[in-house]
Amino acid sequence: MRGGCGVRAMTGRETPWVERFPGLSRLAQETKDLLLSKSSIVEVPSGTVIFGPGKSPENMLFLLEGTVRVQQVSDTGREIVLYRIHSGESCVLTTACLLAYEDYAAEGIAETAVRAVAVPRKVFDDLVGQSKAFRDFVFAAFSKRITDLFLMVDEVAFQRMDVRLGQRLLALADAAGAIATTHQKLSVELGTAREVVSRQLQEFQRRGWVQQSRGKVRICDRRALENLVEHH
Amino acid sequence: MRGGCGVRAMTGRETPWVERFPGLSRLAQETKDLLLSKSSIVEVPSGTVIFGPGKSPENMLFLLEGTVRVQQVSDTGREIVLYRIHSGESCVLTTACLLAYEDYAAEGIAETAVRAVAVPRKVFDDLVGQSKAFRDFVFAAFSKRITDLFLMVDEVAFQRMDVRLGQRLLALADAAGAIATTHQKLSVELGTAREVVSRQLQEFQRRGWVQQSRGKVRICDRRALENLVEHH
C-alpha cells in the first residue's frame, strides 16, 4: 500500500486524473491539457511532513489519494488539528498562505500514504487567468476553508468539551465504530489536554457509550453520542 | 461626519481612488480604468449591518475609509470578533465565502462611518482573469486572512485570558491610553463572558495598570501590560 516516494511523469495512457477530480472535470479540454502536461504526480509515504515551519512547498498540490492533516503548533507546546485535506481537494490555500507569510506555525502531515498532483506556481497562475471554471474551483476552495475556520473558532471558543469529543469520535470511527488512537492524539485533535480526554472518555465509558482499551476506542452506542452532539 | 448612505456615481474628476489604495496602484492603467468605470462608491453610516445571516452582499467591497468588524455569532448566543477590515483592505474573501455557503453565522458591522468601492461580481471575476497584479492582490488578501485565522484559533485555544485582554486593551487604546468601551463589548472581542472581563480588569486596576470608570478604561502603565503580553 505504501508506495514509492519519487516523482513520476504522466504517461497520458491511463484515464487522466483530471476527470476523476470533482470540480475540475468541467474544465475546458484546453485547460485540462495544460494541467496534464505541465504537472507531475508525486507520492509520499504516511507520516511525511509535507510543509511546516521552515519548509515551504514549491508546488500547489491536488490530492488524488490519502489525507493530509494540517495542525497549528503553539509556542506553548500544545497543538490543535485545524483541518484535513482529503482526496479530491486541494492544498491551494495552505500553499498560498505559506508562500505569502514566512512566520507561520502550521504544519501539514501526510496522515496516510498520499498520491497528489503537483502543479507549479506559474502554471497555477496561468490557469487562474485563463479559465473561469478553474477560478471558481479555487475560490470555492478558499471560501470553504475560511467558513470552516469561522466554525472552528466558534467551536473552540464556545462548545463544551464533551460535545466536541463526541463529534470527533463519530468523525474518526470506522464503520464498525472502532477508532485506533491514543488519548494524547485525541487531545491534539481538540486542542486540549490529555487528562481532559481521559476523564471524558471515562465518563462515556461509565455511561456505556464507548469501550476503551489500550490505543483504541470503540463506540458502543452511536445513537447516544449523536444525541449528545445534536442537543449541544 | 456621518454622511449619507446612498450610492454615488464616480465623477472621475478627483484623484482616482485606485491610486490611494495600497496594492492596487500598481495595476495596469487598462485594469484601473475598468475598475473605475464599472464600480461605484457607497457610504454607510456607523452601525450598519453590512452582511449577516440571511443578508448576502451582492458586491465585493474595497474599503476607502472606516472599519468593518466581522464577528461570529454562536447559536449559544455568545459572540466573538473574528477580525476587522480597515481602509485599504478588501472584503473579498468574506463576500466570496458568504456567496458560496448559505448557512454561515458571521456578520459584518460598520464600526465607523464607512466609504467603500462596490465592485460587481462579474467585474471582479473579469479582473481576476485579466490582471496578474489583481490576482496577486486578491490571493494575498485571502492568504493573510487564513493565516490570521490560524493564529486566532491558536489564541482562543491556548492563550490565557489575562494576556488576551491585555493585547486587546493595547490594540484598542488611543494615543492617550483611553478606551471607550464596556466590559460587555470587551467580552465579545475575546469571546468570553462579561464577568471574566470584569474580574481581569479589577485585577489590572488593583495592580495600578489601568483605571476604570463607567464605559471607559484608561491604561496607566502601558509598559506593564506590554510586559504581560510579551512573556505570555
Added chain:
DNA sequence: GGGTCGTTGGTGACAATGTCACTGAGGCGC
C-alpha cells in the same frame, strides 16, 4: 425634585476545563 427604567458593573457559589506531579499498567526488546 422624585420616580422609573435600562445599562453597566460587582459579587459569590458553583461547574467545567487546564495544569501539574505522580502512579501504575501494558508492550517490547534484550
Added chain:
DNA sequence: GCGCCTCAGTGACATTGTCACCAACGACCC
C-alpha cells in the same frame, strides 16, 4: 525475567465559564 518506553488514571489546585442576584449610574418623564 528485566529495563524501558508509551499509555492511561488520579488527586490537588488554578483558571475560566455559568448563574443568580444586586447596586450604582444615567437618561427620561412627571
